Amino acid sequence: MTGTDEGIGREFTMRLGTSTLGCLLLHFAALCSCAQGGVQSPPNFKQHVNEQSRLSDRTSRRLTRTYQLYSRTSGKHVQVLSNRRVHASGEDGDVHAKLIVETDSFGSRVRIKGAKTGFYICMNKRGKLIGRRKGRGRDCIFTEIVLENNYTALQNAKYKDWYMAFTRKGRPRKAARTQQHQREAHFMKRLPRGHLLADRRPFDIVPYALGRRTKPSRPATVN
Template sequence: MGSPRSALSCLLLHLLVLSLQAQVRGAAQSRGPGGPGRVGGLEDRLCAQRSGAARNLSDPAPSCPGEGAKEQSGRALPKVTQRHVREQSLVTDQLSRRLIRTYQLYSRTSGKHVQVLANKRINAMAEDGDPFAKLIVETDTFGSRVRVRGAETGLYICMNKKGKLIAKSNGKGKDCVFTEIVLENNYTALQNAKYEGWYMAFTRKGRPRKGSKTRQHQREVHFMKRLPRGHHTTEQSLRFEFLNYPPFTRSLRGSQRTWAPEPR
């Protein structure tokens, strides 16, 4: 048998190992997902402090445990924003001042200009400067949706349910609203707001074509905006005026220095 001193040392060593094992198990339970422990609470407090400091410094907040769901829910915000912008761009603007422009629509196929006649007929057979080819375009929304009417007759260009272009004296309906679309070839297409996918179009002879048979890539729907002959913009050209200023003095580190204008 060994000495009593060696047996006592072995017992103390065994008790020390058991104590360390108990401490390790307690620390592991405190770090678990459901167990409230001192270590987990300390990590949460540190993460909250880092997030608050990042918000004060206008930096992106650091990633903390449990924030993955918040990030995933935040990714849906751009879609909501896009839908809101699209809906607001389709709302008729009744409060802001309407922008009114005057121009002619040159048809790419007929080589003539769109005109609104007194007998409520619409075609693309007018020459440059024809009074019936002068169109007044009024903005309808914050976007590029407009109402087009003839300056000579006051009739609006509209589209019925069959896709035929008609003229109306009252252009408040949605069928009289067109969306201006600038194409890659710098031509402009006018898509009806009520019948999406239907465009204002004219054949080579200048006759209107049904909107149900039109597509954006067709030459019949391509127009060019042109100012009427003899029409000038109301904006006056700005002229530069040169002013002569007398020499001035500027104090630099306690000494007076005179600065004169450069010779011309």
């Protein structure tokens, strides 16, 4: 064999080895991608709960509760007046201090309205508490946060860093200046005067008309 033939043979062998190595690398990369695609990460239930808590529940029956909100700062109860103003200067058992609280999601988001006036407590873009006839917007939804001192803070669903709060005189505090740890944002739930815990269920279901398919069937009689 001549020197030329030996050079051609070595070049052919190098090309063959390079092509074989390339094929092996391609196969290895394909196997890695298949393995990554086949392994599924476990579901993040905490993230799912947080996402669902931000959505209004339109499929379940809404539950209602009736109570008063005692302000830690003013020593009085939150009122929803007929002029759409919201104050924390109501006495125990005052008709304007009786509140109806409706659940908005399976979490702790609620809508609060005055039982006497029917106005929902909402928060406008300036951080002022006002009463509105319709409380469908997210600015009328509050998240109940139970604190370590057993008081409850009410965080607005639209304005995440804003809380319902009142001054010592019962006037609404500007929401932009509120924080969760402040006394002005602390409330305690209390039953209205004259309402005993044994006389009422803790939750009531909002009634609605039953359709044909949802009517309960009569129990079968045994002869």
